[in-house]
Amino acid sequence: MFYSNTPLDRADHLRSDGATLKTLFESERALLLPVWRGKLLVGDKNNVAGNSGPAMITIPVTQCPASADADLFLGLLDTTPVFARSLSSLEEPQLTSWLSLAQTTEPEFNAVRFDDLRVIGPALNANDGALMAYARGLLFWHDSCRFCSRCGHALHSINGGHAKTCDNSACNYQSFPRTDPAVIMLVTHDATNNAPAQCLLGRNAAWPKGVFSTLAGFVETGESLEQGVQREVFEEANIRTENVRYIASQPWPFPRSIMLGFEATATSTEITIDPKELDDARWFTAEELKTFGTWGDEQYEFQLPRTDSIARFLIDRWIKEHELTAS
Numbered sequence: 001m002f003y004s005n006t007p008l009d010r011a012d013h014l015r016s017d018g019a020t021l022k023t024l025f026e027s028e029r030a031l032l033l034p035v036w037r038g039k040l041l042v043g044d045k046n047n048v049a050g051n052s053g054p055a056m057i058t059i060p061v062t063q064c065p066a067s068a069d070a071d072l073f074l075g076l077l078d079t080t081p082v083f084a085r086s087l088s089s090l091e092e093p094q095l096t097s098w099l100s101l102a103q104t105t106e107p108e109f110n111a112v113r114f115d116d117l118r119v120i121g122p123a124l125n126a127n128d129g130a131l132m133a134y135a136r137g138l139l140f141w142h143d144s145c146r147f148c149s150r151c152g153h154a155l156h157s158i159n160g161g162h163a164k165t166c167d168n169s170a171c172n173y174q175s176f177p178r179t180d181p182a183v184i185m186l187v188t189h190d191a192t193n194n195a196p197a198q199c200l201l202g203r204n205a206a207w208p209k210g211v212f213s214t215l216a217g218f219v220e221t222g223e224s225l226e227q228g229v230q231r232e233v234f235e236e237a238n239i240r241t242e243n244v245r246y247i248a249s250q251p252w253p254f255p256r257s258i259m260l261g262f263e264a265t266a267t268s269t270e271i272t273i274d275p276k277e278l279d280d281a282r283w284f285t286a287e288e289l290k291t292f293g294t295w296g297d298e299q300y301e302f303q304l305p306r307t308d309s310i311a312r313f314l315i316d317r318w319i320k321e322h323e324l325t326a327s
């Protein structure tokens with residue numbers, strides 16, 4: 001699954017070993033992923049196919065601007081220690097002048113820049129995408145969780161950046177990175193004598209024209225994942241479901257979710273959308289889906305979600321299963 005295929009060893013046992021972390025950080029081999037306000041350092045590079053596309057840039061620690069925030073230990077790539085650093089406090093002019101310098105030290109990359117993983121994700125190789133997603137997610141938490149939720153005092157980073165503790169010695173409350181569970185589901189309607197199998201896709205008004213995707217929503221307090229699936233599908237499209245089956249999951253650090261992917265079988269077919277949630281929702285057959293383009297390719301009237309998403313994985317999987325069943 002995209003955004004989870006990293007060969008990185010998270011090396012949890014080293015996080016609480018401050019002396020070893022310091023040695024790793026100061027070693028010449030240490031690599032740093034700088035992150036600026038949620039964007040990651042990339043440059044255009046020729047890929048295996050000979051096309052030029054964005055690729056992750058890691059830099060030696062000594063080449064990175066200083067930061068008032070603690071560096072985060074991401075883990076070991078083979079034996080290379082990898083850290084992430086927030087440059088979010090830099091204003092754009094400072095950042096631009098550093099990027100000009102970085103361009104001269106990274107001659108194999110063109111157009112060195114900070115870019116949005118949500119935009120460039122599908123063009124990255126899976127290892128880069130997974131490491132960048134991890135760094136982005138952890139730094140989002142660091143940048144946004146600065147004060148103790150119990151007493152309001154400032155927090156400081158511990159365990160290589162994988163926890164924070166309150167500066168108030170009378171409190172000492174520890175905070176940990178948050179991941180919000182969201183369910184995402186492909187609702188299907190089995191074939192009948194008169195009609196082929198169909199799946200339910202909807203679209204959000206904010207998406208490009210023609211994009212349809214699986215329904216999704218956040219899990220609420222006090223409900224199971226399966227209940228979340230059934231509630232969201234009913235709320236958004238007025239469709240009742242049964243036989244909710246877990247399929248796969250995907251980290252989705254935009255900003256801090258994990259997508260839990262399901263299939264569910266519809267027991268009703270009459271769609272009534274909630275206009276606050278959806279712009280449209282329809283039933284599609286596998287044959288129809290095979291004629292769709294991909295998100296952003298406007299020469300197609302209908303488009304499927306981005307190739308790096310679990311939504312696309314669930315849809316492609318269903319099309320393939322349908323082909324196998326049909327053959």
Ligand SMILES: [Zn+2]
Binds near residue numbers: 148150152171
């Ligand atoms: Zn506190």
